[in-house]
Structure formats: structure tokens, C-alpha cells
Amino acid sequence: MSKKIKKIGVMTSGGDSPGMNAAVRSVVRTCAYHKLECVGIYRGYEGLIEGAFEPMNARSVRDIINRGGTILKSARSKEFRTKEGRQKAYDNLIKHEIDAMVLIGGDGTFTGGLIFEEEFNFPCIGIPGTIDNDIRGTDRTLGYDTALNTAVEAIDKIRDTASSHNRLFFIEVMGRDVGHIALNAGVGGGAEEILIPEANMGIERLVESLTRSGASGKTSSLVVVAEGDKTGKSVFELKDYVDNNLEGYDVRVAVLGHLQRGGSPSCYDRVLASRMGVKAVESLMEGKSSYMVGTQHDKMVLYPLEQAIKSGSDINQELIRVSEIMTT
Template identity: 50%
Template sequence: MKPNIKNIAVLTSGGDAPGMNAAIRAVIRTGIYHGINMFGVMQGYQGLITNNIKPMDARSVSNILHLGGTILKTARCLEFKTDEGQEIAYQNLKLNDIDGLVVIGGDGTFTGAKRFGEKYGVKVIGIPGTIDNDLGGSDFTLGYDTAINTVIEAIDKIRDTADAHDRLFFIEVMGRDSGCIALRSSIASGAEAVLLPEIETSVDELIEKLTLGAATKKSSSIVIVAEGHKQGGAYDIARKVKETFDHYDTKVTILGHLQRGGSPSSFDRILGSRLGYAAVNALIAGESAQMVGLRGNDIKLTSIEEALSDHSYKLENDLMEMTDVLSI
């Protein structure tokens, strides 16, 4: 395959996700394999504006496959949202003679990449790196699997103390707009109930379910609350439930940024490697404004615009039904 592109830069932006380093490694080494000069942009779009762009070789990405976070660092950059900021970023790309850009991140990252690419004609390929799994065009986003495993491990430990003390635990997980982590975690951990941003669930409905469980002699209950639930976070829900339902000693655990860290799972290491490899090949083939994603077991291209569209289909209907059936 003869490259039609000479210099490629890669950056990570927005929230970090386990598996980003696997993707960075694959991007750098795939490009070098094809004779392309490779660059890393430090601290995301901020690095484009400050010209914090450095050449990278195959050894630059040694021994990072197993690491969480991102060796390129990441930052949220308000300046990149402005015309002035994007102009500076473009001039720095020209200064370094970069003619292809791989961006790894979530919806904010892709929104910036779409506008930047359209405005300046920069060839951009996106890799979906977000634990929330809230992008279209890929069944799984980078970091999602690891985050779920982290949540399940924490809930398993909480279940031990909940059973020992007849406790009702409300566990808040990440997901401001997406209930993907909450839904899958609820099935895998055997939670009694799950509250999702996409579904209106009243406190009365939750209390009815908990009352039924208490009547059938459940020794404890776990309720998983996505942080973006319309009735409030775990503390808000717990307070409302406690006012009318005092069968259990009620406790709240906020897992927070614990979910972002840790060594990526084997799934995310392989996914990151596949997506990084595919992103460079897409640039070589002349593609732009596309995202590489996993569909079934195949890597496919989806326009960045489509990737930013509705992703509610990711709440699988059978899992939704199972939350009620299996928690009786």
C-alpha cells in the first residue's frame, strides 16, 4: 500500500479512557510501517494551539499497551472552540507540515474535529475513546468495557457488606447522558434496580420494586443510578426513598473517576489496536471526516456527523427487560 500522505499527528482529547494508549501505539507504529512521519500532540487541542507537537518513533510507544490514561495527556480546550483558536491550530499544523490528523476522544472531541476539518480541509479520522459508549457508529467505544469491569468489581465488594448488614446501597456511576454503563453493570452485578438518563423512572416506582423485594425476604438491595438520571443523583434518590421506605439501612457510594482509571481490559487493548491501525489506513486511503468503529466484529467507517447523532439504540431491549425479570 503506497502512502498518499506524508505526516500524521495523533491527539487525545476530553476525558481519558482505558485503551487510549493501545490506540496511540497502533497509530504510531502503523504509520511508521508505511513510511509516514508520525507526531504526537500533547494535551489535546490545547497542544495544537501551543504547538506542543513532537515527532514520535516506534520506541516512543514501547511498554504503554497495558497503561491506563494517555501518554499524550489530555485537556479540555475552550480556546479551540473559537475561530481564533482554530486558526492558530491550523497554522501550527502547516508549520509542522502535517497533512493528516487522528483524534481520539468522545463527542466534544469529534465536534471540534468536524468543524476544524470542514473549515480548513484538514484530513481527520476519529477514534471513539469514551467510557460512556455514547457515540454512534461503533457498538463499543474505547474504555467502555474496562469501565464496566471496574464498576462490577466495586459492586461485588459492596454487595458483601450490604448482605452482612441488611443494607440498601445506591451506587452512582458515570453517564450524564448515557445509561450504557449503568445498564450493563446492573445485569452483571445482579442489581435490584437501575435508573437511567434515557428512561423516566419515578421514585414511587422504585419504592414499589424495593418493597416487593423486602416482602420476599431479600437480605439486601443494590440500586445503580446513572449520574444523569432525571430525578437526581444517588444522594437525591436515596434521600427520597429513605423518607418513605425504611426497611433497610440506606447507604450511598459514588464511584466517580475511579471508573476512568486502571489497566485496560484485553478487549479494550485489542479494540484500541484495531482502531488505531484502521485510522491510519483510512487516512492513507484518502478518507476524511470519518470515524473508525466496531460493528459486529468488523471495523467500519462512519461519518463523524453520524457518529455524533442519536445513540439511544445502545440500550439493548433484552437487557432492559432483564433488569426487571432477573431482579425478582
């Protein structure tokens, strides 16, 4: 890529995550610092096709670093999956003289950006924004730390009720394909059992474990379940099975759901977003593209988009062992 970058577009796409606004702010202010123009693209790839662009400057992003969600909005776009839709998007970028894009999102966002860059040779840099922490090439994704803190806070409050009424709670957290939130929130929240997609415990073994807990004198228990866990068809099926096969517990279910996506981002996510935004803009200025900005051992790195979207991040095996010891 030899063309000098003068104007950068920034978008958020896919599921929202705390820290996206802080990342948008960082991209816009880094552009202002380097005397580049910046354009906000509303509603992700759908807005790219519709031409929903708005110039942004340092004042445009004041007072958003602490806000959850995304001021640029997000949307799914079926049309962008077609060559005709992507052609419309490219034509809009050329019409508005935009030279490169920063894409804030997850696997689907990066996949779209990679295809778009391959077809039109249009420079793109990705910033990983997803609470699931399921992107390879970075130790942390934007929103993950906030979602963990939200989940642990909820678990702490549910434990108060569980212990007051001798109840067993199944607490479902997000994690359709990976168990990072469940594993870390379960350890941090002192759960008696943690169910994740990467380690199928089996429903009979779960009942045996809870039986041992009851025999040891525990009068209440918390089981943290990733939504993608395969122990049962759903967390409600788990509840019914335990109700029918384990005496002594009043079994309840709490699904945290989208509660984990919202709220003000943690300090960690705000700082991470600020660092990633600077790295993304300055990497484009250096002629780099087809990369995702990540953090490895607290150092900012560039990781090829193609590798980032091919496989998710690995579960922490050492933490699984810790969880087994802690639930003894």
C-alpha cells in the same frame, strides 16, 4: 483529498478512557510500518494551538499498551472554539508539515475535528475513546469494556458489605446522558433495581419495588443508578426519600465516580484500540477523511463523523427487559 500522506499527527482529547494509550501506540506503530512520520500532539486542541508537538516512533510507545489514562494528556480548549484559535492550530500543522490527524476522543473531540476539516480542508479520522459508549456508528467505544469491569468489580465488593449488614446501597456509576454502564453493570452485578436516563422508573415505583423485595425475604439490596437518571435530583435525594418512606433498611450511597475511568485497560479494549489505530492510519493513506473508525458485528468500519456526533447510541431494549425479569 489527493495529497499523499507523509506525516500524521495523533492527539487524545476530552475525558480520558482506558485504551487511549493502546490506540496511540497503534497509530504510531502503523505509521512506522508504512514508513510514515508520526507526531504526538500534547493536551488535545490546546496543544494544537500552542504547537506542543513531539515526533514519535515505535520505541516512543513501548510499554504503554497496559497503561490507563493518556501519555499525550488531555485538556479543554476554549480558544479552539474560536476561528482565530483554529487558525493558529492550522498554521502550526502547516509549519510542522503535518498532513492529517487521528483524533482520539468523544463527541466534543469529533465536533471540533469536523469543524476544523470543513474550514481548512484538513484530513481527520476519529477513534471513539469514551467510557460511556455513547457514540453512534460503533458497537463499542474504547474504555467502555474496562469501565464496565471496574464497575462490576466494585458492585461485587459492595454487595458483600450490604449482605453482611442488611443494607440498601445506591451505587452511582457514570452515564450523564446514557445508561449503558448502569444497565450492563447492574445486570452483571445482580442489582435489584437499575435506574437509567432512558427509562424513568419514578421514585414511588422504586419504593414499591424495594418494598416487594423486602416482603419476599431480601434483607439487602443494591440499586445501580446512572448519574444522569432523573428519578431524583441526585442519588443522595433518592437515599433521603427511601430513608423516610421505607422501613427495614440501613440506606447507604456509593459514588464510583472517576474510579471507572482509570486503571489498566482490559484485553478487549487493548485489542480494539490496536485494530482501530491501524484502520485509522490506513484509511488516511487511502485518501479517506471525515470518518470515525468503528466496529460493527466485530468488523472494522468507517462511519461519517457528522452522523456520529448528531445523536448518541441507542440503549439495548432487550437488555432492559432482561433486567426487569432478573429483578423479579
